[in-house]
Amino acid sequence: MPNRPTLATAAALAAATALVLPTAAVAESSTGTEGLRAGTLAVQDHLQELQNIAESHGGNRASGTPGYQASLDYIKGQLDQAGFTTTVQEFPSLGGTGKNLVAETPGGDANQVVMFGAHLDSVGDGPGINDNGTGSAAILQAALDYAAGGETPTNKVRFAFWGAEEEGLVGSTHYVESLTEAERGKIAAYLNFDMVGSPNAGYFTYDGDDSDGVGAGPGPEGSAQIEQLLNDSLSAAGAPAEGTDFDGRSDYGPFIEVGIPAGGTFTGAEQSKTPEQAEKWGGQAGEAFDPCYHQSCDTLDNVDTQALERNFAAITNAVKAYAAQFPQP
Template identity: 90%
Template structure:
């Protein structure tokens, strides 16, 4: 594994935040503090897995405890939460949906991540990182005390690892009129890979990587995320809407989508290693779907950069829809 930067302590971050800093430095400091909080959530998810047979797979006590932990945080912050039951693997499991009390209910922007792990391990990068990052972005937004112009909805999907079961159930059972109110869906699945790449879903097909562009509006999502990652020193590459994560059911019904991804079992090229650092010829995440996908399998810098992009997207879409 490549060397990974050490996380700053919460005390040091709090002291730094007390200084009067230029706007860019304040934003950077805020992102770092948020990433530390994300790491705390990841440790809690690992503890949950450790207490429940080593995993947080759909339909297991570890999954239920993970959902209860996140729901408790969102309830405390004032979100309206709902648990949606569906069947998977012959038994019940659940999605968790949380939304801001305020905001235009006819203009909904969704942020989603799957909460379940595979049965082989605790699933901290896949996908504790995405779940913890959107959780903390939601908590930080709520702490700011603003009422959004557009309603924000955060989804924590169950049974993604069984074939996108939770997100598919949500989209297919949502009345057509309610689907029409979802203006955008942003998906975050693995945002802290230890040999990280920096990928955004190719909404405008400018990278020509496969399936073509996403529904109209996807290009704006891609640009917003690209700009955030570029500003953090991580120029992004486009990746295909290949149907491997929970954006799939949304683009199938014409909802604009996007998101970030730091790579799974695929191999990092020499060109990518030159651009992003890390080890060429090795997987982005050598612990993908294995027992070693623990908190030690998360790159702090990749997590911080992606969290900053997620938090910026939450704030941006709360206020307005980005222009082409």
């Protein structure tokens, strides 16, 4: 997650339709305890692999480096083996070539696409295991688990692993700008997961309905339903969420700029946890949610496994729900 000025969100609310889901079904859509634990352990295995890659490539996985390429190759291999249709999209980045990896289900209505995204690159100063190995590994395993279930989705589900986020959302911006207006209109929702295992974790969902009344205002129509679905999942896991503003600091930014409904979860970066948050969620008040943010100590030891499991459950729930449910206008 880069330090980035707020993006304007006043673009026209385009042709994307809202997803209206029955939130009462959230608990039933989750995996069982055994399956959730197995999935979380698999996420940790992916994180170990990303750390091994960084250690073998100069200590980082920054966009345009061999460490990034090895990370992309690893994730692409997993998705190819599971039967996803994968595409590597190249784009110019700081005088070099950046890469996005996009994977989608073979089945599902191509006119109703639900996207899940996370940036794959680290900063140059560290391996980026919480930021953002956690988001990448979690949506990867959610995709693999969904494929293993053998269901044919109603809607096409697309997973994106963005390059050059740390350089200013370059990969996701290129992706959205490369779409035609008709292609953008087929994306019914975009869910973003950037840092979902912070060691002094908070539990935040993007404030789609602007109920907090802070900052940039509500997301495009349909964002409130995404927020509610994720809030219900986290509450069911024992972690009632707070809202966080659409401040443009992650890869949802280019999507909401063109009117695509968006949401996601976040466990906090360099900001300090308040006493009220520590009372609600545990952890240390007055300390950063992630004291290793953008540093070399952002390793596997910097990940809170309970926060990772709770967020993975929310992601898994959302993949199952949005794959099955037709968007409603």
